[in-house]
Amino acid sequence: MNTILKKSSSFFDVYERRPGSDKLTTTYCPGCGHGVLHKLIAEALEDFGVRDKTIFISPVGCSVFAYYYFHTGNVQVAHGRAPAAATGIKRAHPGSIVISYQGDGDLAAIGTAEIIHAANRGEGITVFFVNNAVYGMTGGQMAPTTLIGQKTMTTPRGRTVENEGYPIRMSEIIATLDAPVFVERVMIGDTKSTMHTRQTVRKALKLQIEKNGFSFIEVLAACPSQLKMTPSRSKLWVKEVLEKYFPLGVCKDISIEFEGRKFARKDVKNDELHDILDLETAQVDLEKISQFQDKPINEEIKVAGFGGQGVLSLGTVLSEMGMRHNYEVSWLPSYGPEMRGGTANCSVKISKKKIGSPLVANPTILIAMNRPSLDKFENDVISGGLIIYDDSLIDRKPVRDDVDIIPIPATKLADELGNTKTANMVIVGALIEYKDLMSQKVVLESLGDVLKRKNLVELNQKAILRGAEFIKNLKK
Amino acid sequence: MAKQFLKGNEAVVKGAILAGCRAYYGYPITPASEIAHAAAMYMPLAGGTFVQAESEVAAINMVYGASSAGERVMTASSGPGISLKQEGVSYCAGAELPCVIVDVVRGGPGLGNIAPEQSDYNQVVKGGGHGNYKVLVLAPNSVQEMCDFGMLAFDLADKYRNPVYVLSDGFIGQMMEPVEFPEPVITIPEKAWAIKGNDETSNNLITSIDLDPDDLERHNQKLQQKYAIIEEQEQRAEEYRTDDAEIVLIGYGIISRIIQTVVDELREKGVKAGMLRPITLFPFPKKALEKLTETTKFFLTVEMSNGQLVDDVRLLVEGRKPVHLYTRMGGNVPSTKEIHDEVMKLMRLS
Numbered sequence: 001m002n003t004i005l006k007k008s009s010s011f012f013d014v015y016e017r018r019p020g021s022d023k024l025t026t027t028y029c030p031g032c033g034h035g036v037l038h039k040l041i042a043e044a045l046e047d048f049g050v051r052d053k054t055i056f057i058s059p060v061g062c063s064v065f066a067y068y069y070f071h072t073g074n075v076q077v078a079h080g081r082a083p084a085a086a087t088g089i090k091r092a093h094p095g096s097i098v099i100s101y102q103g104d105g106d107l108a109a110i111g112t113a114e115i116i117h118a119a120n121r122g123e124g125i126t127v128f129f130v131n132n133a134v135y136g137m138t139g140g141q142m143a144p145t146t147l148i149g150q151k152t153m154t155t156p157r158g159r160t161v162e163n164e165g166y167p168i169r170m171s172e173i174i175a176t177l178d179a180p181v182f183v184e185r186v187m188i189g190d191t192k193s194t195m196h197t198r199q200t201v202r203k204a205l206k207l208q209i210e211k212n213g214f215s216f217i218e219v220l221a222a223c224p225s226q227l228k229m230t231p232s233r234s235k236l237w238v239k240e241v242l243e244k245y246f247p248l249g250v251c252k253d254i255s256i257e258f259e260g261r262k263f264a265r266k267d268v269k270n271d272e273l274h275d276i277l278d279l280e281t282a283q284v285d286l287e288k289i290s291q292f293q294d295k296p297i298n299e300e301i302k303v304a305g306f307g308g309q310g311v312l313s314l315g316t317v318l319s320e321m322g323m324r325h326n327y328e329v330s331w332l333p334s335y336g337p338e339m340r341g342g343t344a345n346c347s348v349k350i351s352k353k354k355i356g357s358p359l360v361a362n363p364t365i366l367i368a369m370n371r372p373s374l375d376k377f378e379n380d381v382i383s384g385g386l387i388i389y390d391d392s393l394i395d396r397k398p399v400r401d402d403v404d405i406i407p408i409p410a411t412k413l414a415d416e417l418g419n420t421k422t423a424n425m426v427i428v429g430a431l432i433e434y435k436d437l438m439s440q441k442v443v444l445e446s447l448g449d450v451l452k453r454k455n456l457v458e459l460n461q462k463a464i465l466r467g468a469e470f471i472k473n474l475k476k
Numbered sequence: 477m478a479k480q481f482l483k484g485n486e487a488v489v490k491g492a493i494l495a496g497c498r499a500y501y502g503y504p505i506t507p508a509s510e511i512a513h514a515a516a517m518y519m520p521l522a523g524g525t526f527v528q529a530e531s532e533v534a535a536i537n538m539v540y541g542a543s544s545a546g547e548r549v550m551t552a553s554s555g556p557g558i559s560l561k562q563e564g565v566s567y568c569a570g571a572e573l574p575c576v577i578v579d580v581v582r583g584g585p586g587l588g589n590i591a592p593e594q595s596d597y598n599q600v601v602k603g604g605g606h607g608n609y610k611v612l613v614l615a616p617n618s619v620q621e622m623c624d625f626g627m628l629a630f631d632l633a634d635k636y637r638n639p640v641y642v643l644s645d646g647f648i649g650q651m652m653e654p655v656e657f658p659e660p661v662i663t664i665p666e667k668a669w670a671i672k673g674n675d676e677t678s679n680n681l682i683t684s685i686d687l688d689p690d691d692l693e694r695h696n697q698k699l700q701q702k703y704a705i706i707e708e709q710e711q712r713a714e715e716y717r718t719d720d721a722e723i724v725l726i727g728y729g730i731i732s733r734i735i736q737t738v739v740d741e742l743r744e745k746g747v748k749a750g751m752l753r754p755i756t757l758f759p760f761p762k763k764a765l766e767k768l769t770e771t772t773k774f775f776l777t778v779e780m781s782n783g784q785l786v787d788d789v790r791l792l793v794e795g796r797k798p799v800h801l802y803t804r805m806g807g808n809v810p811s812t813k814e815i816h817d818e819v820m821k822l823m824r825l826s
Contacts, residue, residue: 017681019688052675055545058683067681073671075544076683078567081537084529088501088541088549089671091525096673114537117530265498268523270660276521277490279657281478316652320481323654329481331652335507335590356737357730358651359809 010042010051011069018068027065031231033130033188033221034063040194040201041099041128042070047202048209054097055089057082061103062136080111083118086125094263097208098125105135108144108170115174115216122179124212124261126204129170132223133242140226144168147245152226167245171218175251181213183252187220189239193248203255211260220246282324282449288442289325297327297352297437300360302377304345305369305390310424313451314367315346317428320450321443322350330358343372350437365435367427369410374398386435388427406434406474413466419456422463429467440468479654484622485510485552487655488578488642489518491626492550494660497576498524499549501538503531503557506590507646508580511552532557536564536577543573544682546670548630552578554646555588555596558604565639566605569699570684574633576626577611578642580649583807591807592646594729597784600641601757608696610703612640612710613757615728619653627658634665636706643757645780647730647809706759713761714753715768717743721750723819724768726789727778728754730809735778738815749819754785765792774798774826778815780805798826 014023028035045051054072058064060079067074077085082100090098107115107129134152135141141154145167149158175183182204186197204215220242222234229237305311315331322329332347347360366381368374368389381387383402391407398405408430414423432438448457489511500515519526529535535551542549558579568575581596583589603609612632614625629640671680686692716736725735732753742749752768754761774797777786786801793799802818804810
């Protein structure tokens with residue numbers, strides 16, 4: 001039987017994407033490692049029957065044009081970002097075979113973060129890292145793997161430890177991580193090393209096909225043009241010089257014990273989204289709120305106190321309840337470091353009119369739950385406004401004489417109920433009673449929908465009633 | 477009229493998932509972090525992917541990959557993070573990849589602060605990265621619109637194969653308001669150009685490189701034609717009491733809510749004021765502005781940036797009417813009173 005020797009079917013027959021008249025040869029220089037490695041990959045894809053499933057990611061560098069040759073899905077990406085793009089691709093199509101192909105500048109300099117983290121996540125991809133110790137396409141500059149003493153366009157007197165540091169051994173770094181399954185450094189130098197590289201390429205791809213495992217194959221290769229050597233001399237240099245600093249061999253191999261990486265994607269139907277996204281919405285019962293329909297409410301409320309006093313949730317409960325009374329409502333927290341630094345405040349607007357800025361600068365109502373809050377915001381309250389303050393914690397009276405003032409021992413009352421943290425709800429009860437803002441019935445009924453901790457609903461209902469009772473007694 | 481009370485940063489994620497988005501790649505940053513929190517909570521439950529990327533740069537390139545693969549995908553950040561993403565956005569625009577980016581703008585420059593600003597206008601609306609490209613920009617002014625624009629952005633992105641921004645700010649992202657949820661999107665357009673890891677798409681190529689100047693110029697011209705169609709078809713603006721307005725206040729996002737209140741106050745005093753609120757910042761609502769240029773006596777642009785918006789207004793008004801600027805920066809949000817006072821001052825002067 002005769003065998004017709006031809007190039008792999010994973011390559012295009014004719015390189016139509018290549019500009020110019022030559023559509024049959026590659027753009028790679030004689031002696032360059034890319035052409036050989038491309039061939040080894042293409043043959044493996046064909047032999048394993050996965051060409052159609054393969055997505056090849058071209059980097060920036062000489063192999064940017066890998067898509068001229070590979071008859072696979074092709075994505076060309078930004079400098080250094082192939083492992084990040086590979087992450088997005090593989091997670092979209094978990095059944096595909098994703099190859100991230102990078103050079104030394106791309107992977108070990110500008111893209112260091114991306115390769116480390118893709119490896120650390122153990123993405124189900126195969127990374128081919130071509131290390132030829134120099135920038136090829138960009139014009140012969142120093143690579144992170146350039147050897148000490150090696151002259152390049154940016155190390156004209158040779159790389160020095162003092163100025164540029166040492167060449168980086170990426171395989172050894174990647175092998176320290178837990179997630180990678182197979183890490184090996186190979187070489188395209190002589191026939192023997194190339195044949196071994198062929199085996200390694202196949203093992204790495206098979207690992208992705210069968211177990212969705214991450215593998216990292218560093219390939220020492222020649223760049224005759226930038227090394228300014230003949231092809232045969234440059235290959236000898238790889239073997240005799242480069243390999244001394246970058247020893248060949250397996251850095252990590254857990255392929256036998258590795259059980260495979262699972263895919264997390266699943267199909268979810270549209271009608272399941274309502275529950276998944278927690279799209280439950282609050283109904284407005286017009287009958288129950290009828291007496292509040294025509295009230296010209298326009299309150300701007302500032303709630304302030306220590307972090308942990310439930311200042312923000314006091315605001316959200318007021319807003320949520322306002323929403324259930326068909327009011328326009330907004331809530332805005334003081335966010336960021338201030339929130340984490342011990343004091344907290346929020347702005348709440350409850351109005352019959354459309355709300356402009358959600359920020360309350362001059363409140364109609366100030367709720368002060370500690371002394372610093374009273375000190376900070378007392379003067380901002382509009383004339384004729386209201387100050388509610390917790391006089392079980394604040395040791396001074398407000399000085400304003402042009403506003404209503406209600407001292408309420410909210411924390412003390414909450415303690416009596418058995419939980420200091422319900423002080424905020426005592427104030428909610430007091431406020432809606434005093435201002436006749438909302439239906440107490442609706443507030444009590446919907447508290448369970450609003451509070452995150454369902455086991456505390458009953459206690460908080462009691463706190464609201466306690467606050468209301470306090471005001472009723474005050475009015476007597 | 478059933479509603480849910482939630483944060484802008486959460487609403488945009490729910491909107492996105494209802495729009496069929498099933499992938500989120502992002503890096504935490506205040507005041508945008510709740511977007512990542514919500515995506516981390518809901519994306520996997522909805523059958524999708526959430527990855528906290530190692531950097532903003534990696535995040536946008538994960539988006540690039542997912543979009544190449546045909547997914548509806550999003551990311552979000554704030555000023556400094558958007559600056560880092562710009563190269564990747566340029567690649568997306570060059571390779572014509574649809575994606576949605578939410579920018580919850582904070583105070584700058586540099587580390588600045590985390591209070592709201594609108595100082596990303598130039599870096600978002602003007603493209604921001606390298607090359608001759610444009611991105612669509614939607615500017616919500618409420619939590620409801622964070623949800624609605626979260627959906628609309630994906631339709632526009634797919635329609636034009638282009639990145640779309642939702643340009644928000646610290647207030648719109650952090651505040652809570654009632655939201656009515658729209659119905660989920662039933663069908664997402666088929667993307668024959670995408671790479672799906674199958675035989676049918678193994679001839680497809682996603683790239684932005686083209687070494688031949690003539691070819692690259694043709695590609696650029698094709699992009700410009702697309703942007704011209706977008707300018708023609710996608711201008712969106714809200715006009716408020718402009719019919720007989722002699723003074724038109726211009727502002728987008730959170731500012732539009734404040735100037736709408738100012739307009740009402742001025743009207744009560746008998747001042748014929750109105751508001752033009754750009755909803756799309758690219759395309760800028762030229763048609764609406766052109767019409768108002770004929771009727772108004774002067775414009776007052778209000779922005780939380782150093783005149784970045786007013787540049788676009790002045791470019792279009794071309795000196796035919798005075799265009800004034802009132803600006804606050806550093807995270808300060810102007811009050812209705814200070815804008816009101818500014819209008820009264822300008823009226824005395826004019």
